[in-house]
Amino acid sequence: MPLQLDFFEPASSGQTPDRMIRLRGFLERVLDLAERQVLPLLPLRDRVVVAVGVDPARTIRETGIGARAWAADRVDVWIDPAHPWVEAAGEEELLAMLAHELHHCARWIRPGYGMTLGEALVSEGLACVFETGFRGGVPPFWARALDAVELGEVEDMARRHLDDRQYDHRSWFFGAPERGLPRHAGYSLGFELVARHVRGTGRTAAQLVHVPAGAFWLHQPRMAAAA
Secondary structure, three states: OOEEEEEEOOOOOOOOHHHHHHHHHHHHHHHHHHHHHOHHHOOOOOOEEEEEEEOHHHOOOOOOEEEEEEEOOEEEEEEOOOOHHHHHHHHHHHHHHHHHHHHHHHHHHOOOOOOOHHHHHHHHHHHHHHHHOOOOOOOOHHHHOOOHHHHHHHHHHHHOOOOOOOOOHHHHHHOEHHHOEOOOHHHHHHHHHHHHHHHHHOOOOOOOOOOOOHHHHOOOOOHHHHO
C-alpha cells in the first residue's frame, strides 16, 4: 500500500472504542480514495506514511482537521473527532487536505518546500491550486481569504522580503494583524500567484510540482496592476 496509515490515539482523547473504530474506518476509506485519485497525478516516493493523531488543538477550527507534510515520505494529520464537520463532510475535506500535503511531499523531492518567503508562498500556492481539483473546483477558504485590495497590499509586503530566510511563517500564513497580515494571507497570495501562472502557461499544479519558485515570480505583473 503506497500510503501507510499510522493511527495514534492518546489515552486522554475521551473517545469511546466504537468511535475510534469508526474513525479508523473513515481514515482507511480516505486513504484508499487518495491512492486511486491523488497518487496517479504526482511523482511520489514508493511509500508515504500518513500519521494520524487525535489532537483538536492542532486542527483548523472550521473543519476539525489539520495536516502538515514534513518530508517527501511523511504526512502528519490531526483530527478532532467531536467536530461536527468531521461527520458532515469529513471524507471530502480530508481527501482534499491529503491532496494538498501529498503535493508538498512531491515538491520536497525537488526542489524542496523552500527556505525563503518567496519559495514558501509558491509551495503553498501550488498545493492550494492542486487541492482545489478535489473540491469540485472551489478553492479552500484559506486560499480566498483576501479581497483584491488586501492581496495588493500583502503582495507589496511580500515582494520586499521574497529572499528572506528569517521570515515568520506563522505570521504570514496564519495571521498577524498588528503587522498588516490578515489570517491566511500567505495562502491567499500564493494561490493567486500560482493560479495566474497556471492560466498563463496552461500547465497544471501537478505538472508544475518540480518547477523552482523563481519561475512563478519572474515577469509576473503586480496583482494590483493586473486586476
